[in-house]
Amino acid sequence: MAKPKVWYENPPGAGPPQGLYTHVGFVQGGTLAFIAGQLAVGSKGEVIGKGDFRAQFRQVFSNLRDVLSGMGPIAVRSSNSRPTSCTARTSRIS
Numbered sequence: 001m002a003k004p005k006v007w008y009e010n011p012p013g014a015g016p017p018q019g020l021y022t023h024v025g026f027v028q029g030g031t032l033a034f035i036a037g038q039l040a041v042g043s044k045g046e047v048i049g050k051g052d053f054r055a056q057f058r059q060v061f062s063n064l065r066d067v068l069s070g071m072g073p074i075a076v077r078s079s080n081s082r083p084t085s086c087t088a089r090t091s092r093i094s
Contacts, residue, residue, distance in 0.1 A: 006025065006028075007025075012070045013070045015063060016043075023037065035068075040055070
């Protein structure tokens, strides 16, 4: 069996990736895209909403929208636009 083609991209319009991440990893053979590493970081790499969960949440989903938009038509075919549930929990480490 042939080894699948794998490549990584940072789509146009997405902010700079943080750490060792790229925004999207692709595996060809359908085309399956894995999106990871979305943080509350603006287009110039600055932290958005420090101490403000709502602002951070909005920024993360804005970044996700930018990544999907930068992927072009492939995002329309492969994304699930139904909302999913999200639970946020905070804890204090002593």
